[in-house]
Amino acid sequence: MIAAIFAISSGLAFATKNAEEGNATAKQATGSQQQSHATAEYKRAKKRITADYLSDKSVCSSKKGNAKTRCLKQAQSLKKHAMADAGKANRKAQAAGEH
Numbered sequence: 001m002i003a004a005i006f007a008i009s010s011g012l013a014f015a016t017k018n019a020e021e022g023n024a025t026a027k028q029a030t031g032s033q034q035q036s037h038a039t040a041e042y043k044r045a046k047k048r049i050t051a052d053y054l055s056d057k058s059v060c061s062s063k064k065g066n067a068k069t070r071c072l073k074q075a076q077s078l079k080k081h082a083m084a085d086a087g088k089a090n091r092k093a094q095a096a097g098e099h
Contacts, residue, residue, distance in 0.1 A: 038093035045086040053079040 053075055060071035 038090055038097065041093070042086055042090035045089075046083065049079055049082045049086065052082070 056075035056078065057072065060068055060075060063071050
């Protein structure tokens with residue numbers, strides 16, 4: 001029983017030391033790593049926005065006439081604004097990574 005407790009406490013001490021070393025390594029992340037993370041997030045956001053647009057567009061296909069036209073324009077507008085917001089967030093994240 002005592003051997004099991006010692007093994008567990010030793011394992012926790014080792015895990016804590018590794019976690020501290022990992023935190024120190026994470027703090028040393030360079031600006032380029034932060035930029036690549038921001039770029040990856042931006043690419044995911046663009047894919048999500050495009051998927052949302054296609055979904056909205058498919059909903060519009062069931063409508064007719066002016067309602068369909070308005071629906072499509074709204075879907076395009078939402079996509080355009082979402083892309084602009086994602087681009088702005090990406091530029092802001094990359095600028096923060098440079099400093």
